[in-house]
Amino acid sequence: MPSSVMPMSKLGDGRQSPTALAATGLRKSYGDKTVLDGIDLNIPAGSVFALLGPNGAGKTTAVKILSTLITADGGRAEVAGHDLAADAQAVRAAIGVTGQFSAVDGLITGEENMLLMADLHHLSKREGRRVAAELLERFDLTEAAKKPAATYSGGMKRRLDIAMTLVGSPRIIFLDEPTTGLDPRSRHSMWGIIRELVTGGVTVFLTTQYLEEADELADRIAVLHDGRIAAEGSAEELKRIVPGGHVRLRFTDPAAYRSAASALHGATRDDDALALQLPSDGSQRALRSVLDRLDSAGIEADELTVHTPDLDDVFFALTGGTDIPHQPNQPEETVR
Known part of the structure; x- marks a missing residue:
């Protein structure tokens, strides 16, 4: 399959949808510790996929592999139609990553953080300012744009972090525990942002420990345990595999x-x-x-x-x- 062609996935109603991410047999070990033991993933474009698991289950390792930050020991993957191993640069051009810890520089203003990202994406000064202004307004950060990011609340920093991720117009966004440490109001605000992204056609790969977050947002959920996918399906499908109803x-x-x-x-x-x-x-x-x-x-x-x-x-x-x-x-x- 040419790297420019995205594979297809079947939606629940039988229609075909482009596959944003497909992985087969992904493996990763650190010394004697096997973190990922052959996981398979297939995520339709324009959906939210949630990866659940306890601490140390390998969620962040999966994100790092699929976002080209580290290499897998085995298996293969296609992200946005590009082979992860053979065309990592094309994968990077198509994705955005927001990690567990904010990438915001607190010593400069929110606007300067945005313009720095625009420079990294090689946007012209004029285009960079336009994109920065639009995203700051979209994430309700215009009033705070000239203030040092260190003065922002946790929720504001998280919004700025995602706004910075969107500067390059990624088709797939990895959100690694994006609401950890946020208060309930900020968490719900973040949920609204994620829904808006998906409505705009973006695919979201979400890792979380908040089960109600996966229930609220995800089209499909996979539970990672001991390096393997223990179960996968919609929230309702997963609930039905447990007796006691x-x-x-x-x-x-x-x-x-x-x-x-x-x-x-x-x-x-x-x-x-x-x-x-x-x-x-x-x-x-x-x-x-x-x-x-x-x-x-x-x-x-x-x-x-x-x-x-x-x-x-x-x-x-x-x-x-x-x-x-x-x-x-x-x-x-x-x-x-």
């Missing part, structure tokens, strides 16, 4: 409760609470099946609660529950 029905009328218990074979009874619990994957089809059985018997529940495993459950199941922060997820939804 159920539907809970509560009644106020004892007669309706007894009738429902007879109609819903296999339900676990709680006679004190007048409640029934049935295993369920949380899908619309499974829920409809329960409601249809109640309708057929002429029974109406007073309260219905759906519990589906969340990404916390998935992470703990796949990695043994090591080193992941508590997440304020709400896995249950109650309908009255």
